[in-house]
Amino acid sequence: MKKTLFLIILILLAGVRTAMAYDIVVVKSGNEMPMAQVCQAFSDKLVHLLPARGIKSIEPHRFREIDLSQSPTKSVVELQIRDLRPDLILTMGRNALLAVRDIREIPIVYLLVVAPEIITQDRDNITGVKLEIPVRLQFDELRRLLPQVRRIGVIYNTAHSAMEIQEARRDRPDLQFVALNAQSTREVPSLLEELRGKVDLIWLLPDIIVTNPQILESYFLFSFKNKVPVLAFSEKYLKSGAAIVVTFDLEAMGEQAAAMAAHILLGTSVSGVPPAEISRVKTIVNQTVARKLQLTVTEERPQ
Amino acid sequence: MNRWRPFHRIRESFVAKISITLISVVIVLAFLFDLMLIRLQQKAYEDENIKHGLSLVRLLAQSVRIAVFSENNQDFIMPVNSILGHDDVVEADIFNNEGVMLFSRKKQENSLAQILDNPEHLASIFKNIKEAGEMHWQTPNSFIFWWPVYFNTSTSSDESLYFEMDDEPPARELIGYAALVISKQSFSEGVRNILINTGFIVVCFLAVGIFMSFVVVRRMTRPLSNILQKVKENTGSAGMRDDLSLLSETYGGMIQELEQSFETIKELKDGLEVKVAERTRELSDRQTQLEKANLKLSETLAKLQEAQQQLVQSEKMAAMGQMVAGVAHEINNSVNFISGALPSVKRLLGDIKELLAGYEGFEQIPNGDERSRKIEAIHALKNEIEFADIFATFEQLLANIEEGTTRTTRIIKDLKIFTRQGAEKFKQADIHSIIDSSIPFIDSKLLKGVEIRKEFGDIQPVNCLAGRISQVFLNIMQNAAQAMNGKGTLTIRTWQENGQAHVSLTDTGCGIEKDLINRVFDPFFTTKEVGKGSGLGLGISYDIIKQHSGRINVASVVGQGTVFEVILPLSPPVFPPTMKG
Structure with a gap:
C-alpha cells in the first residue's frame, strides 16, 4: 500500500511543470543599441525580485533571445514565440515591439521605444518604460548645475515637439523659453541666427525634424560662436559639442522594466501595471566644452 | 699638314x-x-x-x-x-x-x-x-x-536620436x-x-x-698604352697607324707566333720523352759505374788511411829523432860544462896537494936556513901554480859544473813536459813558458846563425793542453829555422786582444809561394827535400789549434819571410785530448 502511494507521488512529481522558473523571450530590434546592458540589468533584477523556488527550483529563469536582424519577418517571430509559449515577452526597440504587437495572449514589456503609445494604442497586454527624458528632470538638473541660466532657446516642430514646449513652460515658469517653430530642417540655421543674443542656453529636443544629424552641426557652431551651451538628451551629443547632457540611466531602465515584469509574472494584470516614465536620469558635463564656453558649473552629481 | x-x-x-x-x-x-x-x-x-x-x-x-x-x-x-x-x-x-x-x-x-x-x-x-x-x-x-x-x-529613426546607429x-x-x-x-x-x-x-x-x-679611361688604359708604346718602339711604327689596328695586327701576330711556339713545344715534348728515357738509361749506367768507382775509392781510401797512419808514425819518429838530437845536443852542451871543468879541477887539486905536501913537516923544522929554504920553495910553488888565482879558478869551474847540471836538469824537465802529452789535461798555462820550453828542442844546428827575438806582451794564463801547444810552436819554429837555413831572425811576439792570446812567429826565411800558401796545412804537403819532412807537421798543428777553438793564420812573401799567427782563446771549451798524431 505504501509502495503504491509512493509510486503515485513520484508520477505526480514528474508531471509537475517548472512553475516557479519563468520562460521569458527577449526580442531585440538589432545589436546597434545598448541592449545587452539593459537586458543584463533586467535579468539580474528579475532574478533578484523573483528567485526561482519550489520543487524544480534548481532550474533558473530561462531567457531566450530573438534577434530581428536574424529573423527578418514579423510572422516568423510570432510563430517562434507561439511555439515557445513564454511567460513574458521583453522587447527592446521600436521594431521589436512592432514585431510582437499582434500577440495578445502573452504579456509584453517594452524598453527603448520612443512614443510607444503610437504602437500599443488600446492593447491591454503591453506595458513598459518609455524612452523619453521627462522635461522636469532635465531642468531640475540644469538649475542645479547652471543656476544662472534663465533664457532657454529652443527650436521645435509643432507636429513633433510642441508638447515638450508646453510642458516646459508649465513646469518651469522660472525660466524664459524662446521657442521658434521650424517647419523644416532647412529653416534651423536661420532660426538659430534669430536666437543670437537672446538666449543663455540652447535646449536640444528629441525631434527628428529639428535635431537630425544633418543640421546638428548648426547648433554646435552657434554654441561655439555665441558662447551659448547646448543642453542635450543623449550621450552621443557630447562628442559633437554639447555642454550638458541629461539622459536616461540604462541600468535603471532595465531594473524598472524588471520590476514591472515581476508584478505581471506574479499575477498582476498588465493593465494594472501602466507604462512608466524613466525614474532616474544621468547628467554628464562635457568639461572641455564647458571650459571653452567659460561656463561655471556648480556641481555635478550622478543620480 | x-x-x-x-x-x-x-x-x-x-x-x-x-x-x-x-x-x-x-x-x-x-x-x-x-x-x-x-x-x-x-x-x-x-x-x-x-x-x-x-x-x-x-x-x-x-x-x-x-x-x-x-x-x-x-x-x-x-x-x-x-x-x-x-x-x-x-x-x-x-x-x-x-x-x-x-x-x-x-x-x-x-x-x-x-x-x-x-x-x-x-x-x-x-x-x-x-x-x-x-x-x-x-x-x-x-x-x-x-x-x-x-x-x-x-x-533617422526616433531611436537614432538617442543612440549611435552604426549599422x-x-x-x-x-x-x-x-x-x-x-x-x-x-x-x-x-x-x-x-x-x-x-x-x-x-x-x-x-x-x-x-x-x-676621362680619369677612369686614362687609368684603365694605361697598361694597354704602355704595351702599345712598346709595340710601336719594337715595330718602329710610331705615328704610322692608328692604335687599334696596330694592336690588332700585333695581337694577331702574337697569336700566330704562339701557335707556332705551341707546335714547337709539342714536338720538343714528344722528342723530350725519348731523350729522357735515353738519359735515364745512361744515368742508370753511370750510377752503376759510380758505385763501382765508389767501391774502388773506398778501398783506396782505406789504403791511404793506412799509409797515413804509417806516415804519421814516421813523422812521430822523425819528430822524436829531432827531439832526441836536440836533447842530445843540449845534454852534450851541459855535460861539456862539467866535463870541460873536471880536468882543470883535477889539475888544481893536484897543485893544492903538491902545495900541501910542501907544508908537510914544516912545523917541525926549526927556524933557520932550512926553514927559509922551505919557505922559499913553497913560495916558488905557489908562484908556479898561481896560488893567488887558484880559488877563483876553482870557483869558476864549480860554477861551470853547476851550470851544466842546471841545464841538464832543465832539459830533463822540459823533456818530461814534452813526453807527458798523451795523459795531458786542459789547465791554465803560461804561454811564454810554453814557448821558452819549446825552443831548446829546435835543431841547434839550424839555430846557429839565427837570432831569436822575443817581444812578449802581457798575456793571462791560457787554458790549454800545454804539451800540444808546445808541439805547435816547435813545429812552426822548426820550419822557420829550416826556412832561414841557419841565418836570420826569428821574432816571437805575443799580445792579448779581445779575450784571445795572439802569438806571431816571424822568420826572415825564403818564404812560401803564393800558390802554395793555401796548402801548407794540407796533410802530406811539404816543400822540403824527400826524407826531410813528412808534410804532416803543420797539419797536426792546425788540428791542435782547432782543438783549442783557435785559429792559425799564415802570410808569406817569397824571399822575405813568413809569418804564422796562432790565436788561442783564453778559455776554450774543453775537449778530450784525442788527436791524430
Whole structure:
C-alpha cells in the first residue's frame, strides 16, 4: 500500500511543470543599441525580485533571445514565440515591439521605444518604460548645475515637439523659453541666427525634424560662436559639442522594466501595471566644452 | 699638314676614341636623364598641386554644406574667406543643385566668366561631376576644381536620436557644387625652380661624369698604352697607324707566333720523352759505374788511411829523432860544462896537494936556513901554480859544473813536459813558458846563425793542453829555422786582444809561394827535400789549434819571410785530448 502511494507521488512529481522558473523571450530590434546592458540589468533584477523556488527550483529563469536582424519577418517571430509559449515577452526597440504587437495572449514589456503609445494604442497586454527624458528632470538638473541660466532657446516642430514646449513652460515658469517653430530642417540655421543674443542656453529636443544629424552641426557652431551651451538628451551629443547632457540611466531602465515584469509574472494584470516614465536620469558635463564656453558649473552629481 | 697633326693623333689614339665615346654617351644620357627628371618632377609637382586643389575644394564643399542646405548667404562668408586665405586661391563659387549660384567671391577677374555665361556648359559640368564625383582642368593661367556638396540624409529613426546607429547605411543627397580657381603663378615659379635646379644638378653631374670618365679611361688604359708604346718602339711604327689596328695586327701576330711556339713545344715534348728515357738509361749506367768507382775509392781510401797512419808514425819518429838530437845536443852542451871543468879541477887539486905536501913537516923544522929554504920553495910553488888565482879558478869551474847540471836538469824537465802529452789535461798555462820550453828542442844546428827575438806582451794564463801547444810552436819554429837555413831572425811576439792570446812567429826565411800558401796545412804537403819532412807537421798543428777553438793564420812573401799567427782563446771549451798524431 505504501509502495503504491509512493509510486503515485513520484508520477505526480514528474508531471509537475517548472512553475516557479519563468520562460521569458527577449526580442531585440538589432545589436546597434545598448541592449545587452539593459537586458543584463533586467535579468539580474528579475532574478533578484523573483528567485526561482519550489520543487524544480534548481532550474533558473530561462531567457531566450530573438534577434530581428536574424529573423527578418514579423510572422516568423510570432510563430517562434507561439511555439515557445513564454511567460513574458521583453522587447527592446521600436521594431521589436512592432514585431510582437499582434500577440495578445502573452504579456509584453517594452524598453527603448520612443512614443510607444503610437504602437500599443488600446492593447491591454503591453506595458513598459518609455524612452523619453521627462522635461522636469532635465531642468531640475540644469538649475542645479547652471543656476544662472534663465533664457532657454529652443527650436521645435509643432507636429513633433510642441508638447515638450508646453510642458516646459508649465513646469518651469522660472525660466524664459524662446521657442521658434521650424517647419523644416532647412529653416534651423536661420532660426538659430534669430536666437543670437537672446538666449543663455540652447535646449536640444528629441525631434527628428529639428535635431537630425544633418543640421546638428548648426547648433554646435552657434554654441561655439555665441558662447551659448547646448543642453542635450543623449550621450552621443557630447562628442559633437554639447555642454550638458541629461539622459536616461540604462541600468535603471532595465531594473524598472524588471520590476514591472515581476508584478505581471506574479499575477498582476498588465493593465494594472501602466507604462512608466524613466525614474532616474544621468547628467554628464562635457568639461572641455564647458571650459571653452567659460561656463561655471556648480556641481555635478550622478543620480 | 702639321697644323692638323693633333687631330690626326686623336683620331689614331684609342684612348682618345674611348674617352670621346664615353663622354658622348655620358652627355647624351645626362641630357635624356635631365629631360626625364624634369618631366617627372613637373608631373609630380602638377599632381601635387591638383591634389592640393582638390583637397581645398573638397574642404570648401564640406564647410559650406549647411550653408548650401539652408541657402543662407551669411554662412558662406567664413568658410569661403578661409579658403580664399590661401595665396593662390583666386576665386570660389558655390552653386545649389539646380545650378543657381548661391555665393561667389574672387580676388581677380572672373576666371569662370565664360562658363557661367554658358548655361549649357555649366549643365554639362554638373552632369560630369555627378557621374565622376569631381572635376578639374587647367587653363593657361589657372587650375579649376569642382566638387559636389553632399548632405547627409540618412533616414533617422526616433531611436537614432538617442543612440549611435552604426549599422545604418549612410545616405547623402547632392545639394550643390563648389568651384575653386587657383592661380598658376606659384606653380609656374615652382616649375621654373625645378628646371633650374635640375639643370644645375645635371650640369654638375655632367662635369663630374666627364672628369671621372676621362680619369677612369686614362687609368684603365694605361697598361694597354704602355704595351702599345712598346709595340710601336719594337715595330718602329710610331705615328704610322692608328692604335687599334696596330694592336690588332700585333695581337694577331702574337697569336700566330704562339701557335707556332705551341707546335714547337709539342714536338720538343714528344722528342723530350725519348731523350729522357735515353738519359735515364745512361744515368742508370753511370750510377752503376759510380758505385763501382765508389767501391774502388773506398778501398783506396782505406789504403791511404793506412799509409797515413804509417806516415804519421814516421813523422812521430822523425819528430822524436829531432827531439832526441836536440836533447842530445843540449845534454852534450851541459855535460861539456862539467866535463870541460873536471880536468882543470883535477889539475888544481893536484897543485893544492903538491902545495900541501910542501907544508908537510914544516912545523917541525926549526927556524933557520932550512926553514927559509922551505919557505922559499913553497913560495916558488905557489908562484908556479898561481896560488893567488887558484880559488877563483876553482870557483869558476864549480860554477861551470853547476851550470851544466842546471841545464841538464832543465832539459830533463822540459823533456818530461814534452813526453807527458798523451795523459795531458786542459789547465791554465803560461804561454811564454810554453814557448821558452819549446825552443831548446829546435835543431841547434839550424839555430846557429839565427837570432831569436822575443817581444812578449802581457798575456793571462791560457787554458790549454800545454804539451800540444808546445808541439805547435816547435813545429812552426822548426820550419822557420829550416826556412832561414841557419841565418836570420826569428821574432816571437805575443799580445792579448779581445779575450784571445795572439802569438806571431816571424822568420826572415825564403818564404812560401803564393800558390802554395793555401796548402801548407794540407796533410802530406811539404816543400822540403824527400826524407826531410813528412808534410804532416803543420797539419797536426792546425788540428791542435782547432782543438783549442783557435785559429792559425799564415802570410808569406817569397824571399822575405813568413809569418804564422796562432790565436788561442783564453778559455776554450774543453775537449778530450784525442788527436791524430
